[in-house]
Amino acid sequence: xxxQLLSLSKTLTDNGHRLTTARQxxxxxxxxxxxxxxxxxxxxxxxxxxxxVGRMTVYRTLDLLCELGMIRPIYQGTGAAxxxxxxxxxxxxLICNRCxxxxxxDECMSSEVGQALSQRFNFKIQSHLLxxxxxxxxxxxx
Amino acid sequence: xxxQLLSLSKTLTDNGHRLTTARQxxxxxxxxxxxxxxxxxxxxxxxxxxxxVGRMTVYRTLDLLCELGMIRPIYQGTGAAxxxxxxxxxxxxLICNRCxxxxxxDECMSSEVGQALSQRFNFKIQSHLLxxxxxxxxxxxx
DNA sequence: GCAGATAATGATATAAATTATCAATATGGC
DNA sequence: GCCATATTGATAATTTATATCATTATCTGC
Ligand SMILES: [Mn+2]
Ligand SMILES: [Mn+2]
Ligand SMILES: [Zn+2]
Ligand SMILES: [Zn+2]
Numbered sequence: 204x205x206x207q208l209l210s211l212s213k214t215l216t217d218n219g220h221r222l223t224t225a226r227q228x229x230x231x232x233x234x235x236x237x238x239x240x241x242x243x244x245x246x247x248x249x250x251x252x253x254x255x256v257g258r259m260t261v262y263r264t265l266d267l268l269c270e271l272g273m274i275r276p277i278y279q280g281t282g283a284a285x286x287x288x289x290x291x292x293x294x295x296x297l298i299c300n301r302c303x304x305x306x307x308x309d310e311c312m313s314s315e316v317g318q319a320l321s322q323r324f325n326f327k328i329q330s331h332l333l334x335x336x337x338x339x340x341x342x343x344x345x
Numbered sequence: 346x347x348x349q350l351l352s353l354s355k356t357l358t359d360n361g362h363r364l365t366t367a368r369q370x371x372x373x374x375x376x377x378x379x380x381x382x383x384x385x386x387x388x389x390x391x392x393x394x395x396x397x398v399g400r401m402t403v404y405r406t407l408d409l410l411c412e413l414g415m416i417r418p419i420y421q422g423t424g425a426a427x428x429x430x431x432x433x434x435x436x437x438x439l440i441c442n443r444c445x446x447x448x449x450x451d452e453c454m455s456s457e458v459g460q461a462l463s464q465r466f467n468f469k470i471q472s473h474l475l476x477x478x479x480x481x482x483x484x485x486x487x
Numbered sequence: 488g489c490a491g492a493t494a495a496t497g498a499t500a501t502a503a504a505t506t507a508t509c510a511a512t513a514t515g516g517c
Numbered sequence: 518g519c520c521a522t523a524t525t526g527a528t529a530a531t532t533t534a535t536a537t538c539a540t541t542a543t544c545t546g547c
Contacts, residue, residue, distance in 0.1 A: 220494085220495095221494060221495065221542085221543050221544070222543085222544095223494090223495065223496080223542070223543070224542085225495085225496070225497095226495090241533085242533080242534080243532085243533075255496095255497085256496090256497085257496065257497035257498070258497085259496075259497060259498085259499095259535090260495080260496055260497065262533095262534070262535080263495085263496085269442065270442055270443055271442070272442040272478055272479065275478065276420040277419070277420070278418040278419070278420075278426060281505090281532090282426070282504065282505045282506075282532070282533070283505095283532075283533060283534090284420060284424070284533085284534090289478065297462060297466060297468050297470075299468075300411065300412055300413070300414045300471065301412055306466055306468070308462055310458060310461075311455075311458055312454050312455070312457070312458055313453075313454070313455070313475060313477075315454070316452060316453055316454055316475075317477055319452075320439060320450055320477060321477075324439060324448055324481075324482065325482040325485075326439050326441075326448070326477070326479055326480070326481055326482065327479045327480040327485050328439075328477045328478070328479040329442065329478055329479040329480070330477075330478045330479070331475065331476060331477045331478065332474070332475070332476045332478070333455060333458075333473065333474070333475050333476075334473060334474045334475075335455075335459055335462060335463075335468070335470045335472075335473045336414055336417060336431065336470070336471055336472045336473065336474070337414065337468055337469045337470040337471040337472070338468070338469040338471070339466075339468055340466065340467040340468065343467075343469050362523085362524095363513085363514050363515070363523060363524070364514085364515095365513070365514070365523090365524065365525080366513085367524085367525070367526095368524090383504085384504080384505085385503085385504075397525095397526085398525090398526085399525065399526035399527070400526080401506090401507095401525075401526060401527085402524080402525060402526065404504095404505070404506080405524085405525085423503090423504095423534090424503070424504070424533065424534045424535080425503075425504060425505090425534095426504085426505095
């Protein structure tokens, strides 16, 4: 069991939620896949490992994880929400407006800005998402 | 007709798309409302001004505006996509993970990072979105 | 370890949001 | 104004998301 999985599980129990087998499998699948899945995509993968887990439980678990700030829904081409992991505190993308290509990157200087905002609005920051949008190498040449 | 509306219209024609009356009304409504609308919300408002504009046209226009980088779909509580205006080059949010409150802010230091990424990946940046997620003043006290 | 209170589940039904089709129409270039 | 064709909108189909509720599993306290 990975550290990340342990940490996510702990966040659940720390907030008074039960660590059910369904939730365990869902978390494990989510971590293994590295996120970027839709609810139904995830439900399908989860059912490979645990066929008894219902689709509703996946939807509800995703909602719960969102509320706890562990994941975040974003658009990724299709009409369905895709969920990215937020437990590391940040997530960064370059996204092509034409073909939908997603490039991940790490560096970012949002901490200072966050600090200031946190005070101004008395807002407790748990994570951030930074996305640059534009045209990828390939799509610029079309 | 606002400068913003003119600029958006120009982007359409500059990219070889027709400036139809439907698109004009859609853009105008979008700008007037300041974005943050779902496709169906927008369709309803559009039909107040122009009853003949069909829902499909709104969906398709929103897709087109996304592809041109003028707007961007994000999640805002409900299952439907909400569209934010991106033509100013950036958009910044503080979002409460519990109640969904959205606070807008202006300052940000993403330009330098963007510059570096742009070169590294040969990616033409058109805009960026920065979101901080956490708990608002009110929800921290629950 | 067991019982009880209750959070959580999952089968089912319903609603909401998105996408596909295609004949009719409006648009911009000439 | 004419024409080629991009765009539209009515309709239908599909995909996503939400609501219900009886049943089950989890945790707490003993
Ligand atoms: Mn990612
Ligand atoms: Mn906004
Ligand atoms: Zn691309
Ligand atoms: Zn809140």
